[in-house]
Amino acid sequence: MSSALCFRRLVSSPLKKLHLHHRNLLHPFSSSTTNTTKTTTTTNENNKPSHQQPLPPPIQVSLTESAGRGVFATRRIGVGDLIHTAKPLLSHPTYSSLYNVCYFCLKKLSNKTQTIQFCSNECKQQAKEFYSVEERVDWSAYDEHCRKQGLKYPLLVKRLACMVASGAASAECLDILQPARLSTEMILEMENEFSLLKSCLMKVDFKDEEIAFLTKQWYIGVLARIRINSFRVELAGGLYEDLFLSAVASVEAEASVGNAVYMLPSFYNHDCENVNAKLKALRDIEQGEELRICYIDASMDQSARQTILFEGFGFRCSCMRCVSGD
Template structure:
C-alpha cells in the first residue's frame, strides 16, 4: 500500500494496487463511502505557480499557493476598478498580518510555517539572494526563457521541475527524495514526444534545448544527472503532463462563497447578489476567464486515481490552497475503484470522440470506461465545440 502525506481521513480506508494491465495502478476503497464523504486529503509533493500567472500580479504563497491578495485587492485588479469597495469585508479570509517573505529575495508566503517548510525543503537552493532578482541569475534566465517560449495558458511550469530538483539537492536522504518522484507513471519514448509536443506546441518543439544550459548552471544535481539532458527534460515534462494536477486559488471566490452563506434580509440579499453579478461582468470584460492564482502540482495518491468519464469521486481544494481533497460523488462500495475525471466540466460533456482526443493528447491513453464503452458505436465525429474551433483555425 502506498504511503502518502494524507492530512485528514484515514489512509487505512483506501489502498493503491494494480487495477489491470491496461490502467496500471488504481486507488480502491477498503470500506464504504457515502456521497459527499471526503475519501482522503493530501498535500502535494511539490507545487508551483505558473510564471505568466505570477507575472500578471496573481499573488500566491510560494509554498502552498494560497492567494495572498485580499478579496478587495483581487477584485480591483481583475476589474481594473481601483475605487471598488467590497461590502461585508468580514467575508474575506486573507490574513495579511500573517504574511511573511524571504529576507533575501522577498519570495512571499502566507505564514511563517509555509516559509519555514519551503526553506527546509527547497528554497535555500532556489533563493536568488536579492530583490528584484538579478536578470543574469541562471534561475532568472530560466524563467525568462520559459515565459518567452510558452505563452498563456500555461500547461506546465519550469519552476515545478526546479522545485523537484531543489528538493533532491536539499534532501538529507537524496535516494528517498528521488524515490518520491520515481513512483509516477512513466510514458514511453514515443509517448513522451507526443506529450511534450502537446505541452509546448509544435513551434516550440526544438526550443526546449534552450532551457538546458541554464537548468544545468542553476541546479545541476549528479543524483539525477539524466534529468539534465534533452531526453531527460522531455521526460520530466511528460511526467508532469501525465501526472500533474492543476491548482487554482482565489481569495475572491472564498469571499463570494462566504457572502452566499450570510443570513440577510430579502432586500440586502438582492442588493448583494446584483453587486456580485455586476462585479463578475466587469471582471469578464477586463480579465476574461483568468480569475485564479493558477499552477500545477504532483500528488502521491491523487496521481494514482484513474480517469472515468462517469467518475464516482472528484478533486476539490476546500482550503483554497494546494492541499487536495478527493470527495465521493456517489456511494462507493468496499473494493470499488475510486475514479476521478481528468476532463474539465465542459469537456466531459463532449462527444466520445472529442473526449478520447483530449485524453490521448494530454494523458496518453484511450478511455475504456462504462460511458465510453456504451458509446463505442457512435460516429467518430467531434462535438460542435470542436468543429467550431476547427473552422476558426482554418479561417
C-alpha cells in the same frame, strides 16, 4: 482542461488486489492520507475504551485490468465521507500568479506586491531550504524561455531541482509515478530546457555532490512524470494539505494559480463521467470498486475527449460513457 474532481464507479471487474503495493506505495511518501470521520476504539482489560485511533484511509492502490494501477475502496465509503486529503510533494505558482499567491502553499495573498511572498512564517520556514538555493541562482534565461513558450511544468522541475540540491527532497521521489510517453520532438524540447536549467545552476558554485543528480535523464524522467500526474490548483484558500480540494487533473493552464504533484492522487485513473464530487463520495461506494476521477472537462463531446486524453495522457478512453458513444 478543467473539471471538478470526480469519483466514479466502473463496471465491476475482478480485481487483482496487491495489498503489498498499497503498503509500499503509501509508506515512503508524505502524502497525507487521513481518513476523516471514522475511528477505531480499542479496549483495555476492564473492557473500557482505552484510546481511539483514526482508521487508515478506505482505499488501496491495486492493479486494474487495463489501466495500470488504480485506487480501490477497501471498505464501503458512505455518501458524504471525505475519502482522504493529500499534501503536495511539489507545487509552484504559475507565472501569472507569482506575486498573488504564497510561493509555498499557493494560498491567495491579500497584500499584493511585485515580490515573492509567503502567507505565513510556517510557509516561509517550510520553503526555507529550497528557497535559499533558488535565490542563489539567476534563472532569467530559463524563465524567459518557459514564459515565451507558455510552459508550466518546467517550473515544477526547477523547484524539485532546488529541493534536491538543498536536501529537502530525494532525486528519486517521483520515480514510482507513471511517466508519459514522449515523442522525439518532446525529448528534443526537454533537452533544450535541461541545458538552460543546468547552465543557470552551473553559474553558481554548488558543490559537485549537491548537483550530481542533475542529468539529462533525470530532467526528462521527472518532466515525463509531472506531465501526466500534476494537478492544476485553482482557488487555493485552505490548508496546504487541502490544496487537493482545489485541484483538478489537468493538462491545461488557464484559470489556475499553480500546479502541484501529489503521491496518492496520481494513482487515480480517469473516467469521462463527471458526477461533480470533490473528494467526498456523492453516493455510497462499495468495497472493491475502483475510484476514478475525471481528468478533463466532461462536457466536451466524445471525439474531443478522446483527442485530449490521447494527446495529453497517451491512452484511448474506453469508459462506459465513451463506449456508449455519448
